[in-house]
Amino acid sequence: MRAVEAELDAAGIGGADLRAAYARCRALHARHGRTYYLATRVLPPDRRPAVHALYGFARWVDDVVDGTAACRVRDPAAVVDAVAAELRAALAGAPARRPVVRAVADTAARHAIDPEYFTAFMASMRMDLTVTGYPSYADLRRYMYGSAAVIGLQVLPVLGSTAPRDHAAPYAAALGEAFQLTNFLRDVAEDLDRGRVxxxxxxxxxxxxxRALLRHCRTTRRQDRRVRAALAELVGLNRGVYRSAEPGIAMLAPVARPCVATAFRLYSGILDEIQKADYDVWTRRHAVPTARRVRVALPALGRALAARTAASLPTGRAGA
Structure with a gap:
């Protein structure tokens, strides 16, 4: 609890209700986004609450749409519409009832995040209520703009950049897509259970x-050579998206680079695990082993501390 309070103090977040809202988002992030949550531990404390708010809000809405046990509601479409209306009003300065909306609206105001990004996100969440498949990668990318690319665009002002924001933005959007494509490949079986591909x-x-063959693989928990070949191509496509996003890491503020580099390595590492299993996504949910997580995170923490120290030194002292 002291760690939460210290982060909120560092970010200058006051008021019991608002602090509780941010703490709620942090808990959602810690529970559901283990890979990215670990990466955020490398960020300076004052930037963590905003990232938790953005992720926590997105995770909560996604859980409503998916009907998970923690967020099962009678009418998900009605809840999504109500949240979208509440968020629109909160972004315009109105008080918010839901803690996750209260925190994300405060973050958007503090960091001047474009409200259109939240509109696009809610539109993609509505798609998940009715759309069950995508004819082409171009169709999937239209969905991912709202569900993933805009998350990268939302986080960019929080992390800060050394390049102009409009120059760094395409790389941030691409990294959001890369992360989500990895999720799609890892969670094929789970998504099928929800009726989506x-x-x-x-x-x-x-x-x-x-789809029928995917369902057969899910039911029998056995791979098919045709599905394996398709998964191999999509893993290769996913790696290409990571390559296109990677130059953007160097454009981030120095204190933020280790965080994003850590997330980059850990998320792309899930693809390594899928390949090691010969593209078997039916008998296990792939994750980067704990030992590898630690090997990636500890050096990143050292780089982050060095960057913070350099940033705190008077001009001209950082390279002394």
């Missing part, structure tokens, strides 16, 4: 695979 149908069809 986030693998482009045209890529599956190129190898003689389709």
């Amino acid at each position: 986030y693998l482009p149908a045209d890529v599956l069809a190129a190898y003689g695979a389709d």
Whole structure:
């Protein structure tokens, strides 16, 4: 609890209700976003609450849409519409009832985050209530703009950049897409259970695979060579998105680079685990082993501390 309070103090967040709202988002992030949450521990304390608010809000809405046990509601569409209306009003300065909305609206105001990014996010969440598949990668990317690219764009002002924001923005958006594509590949079985397929149908069809074959693999918990070939192509595509996003890390503020570099390595490491398992996504949910997480995170923490020390030195002393 003291760590939470210290972060909120460092960020200058006051008021019991607002602090409780940020703490709620932090708890959601810690519970559901283990890989990225670990990476945020490398950030300076004053920047962590805003990242937790952005992730916590997105995670909470996603849970409502997915009908998870923690957020099961009778009418998800009605809740999404109500949250969207409450968020619009809160971004315009009105008080918010829901803690996650209160925290994310405060973060948006503090960091001048474009409200359009939240509009796009809510639009993609509505799609998940009715859309169950995507004919092509282009169709999937239209969904991912709101569900993933805008998350990168929201986080960018919080992290800060040395390059002009409009120059760094495409790389931040690409990294959001890269992370989500990794989630789609890791969670094929889980998504099927929810009635959704986030693998482009045209890529599956190129190898003689389709939704029915995916369902067969899920039911039997056995791989099929046609599905394996499609997954291999999509892993390669995902790695290409990571490569296109990577130059943006150097454009971030020095104190933020170790955090994003850590997330980059850990998330792309999930692809390594999928490949090691010969693309078996039916019998396990792939994650980077704890030992590897520690090996990645500890050096990043050292780089982050060095960057913070350099940033605190008077001009001209950092390289002394």
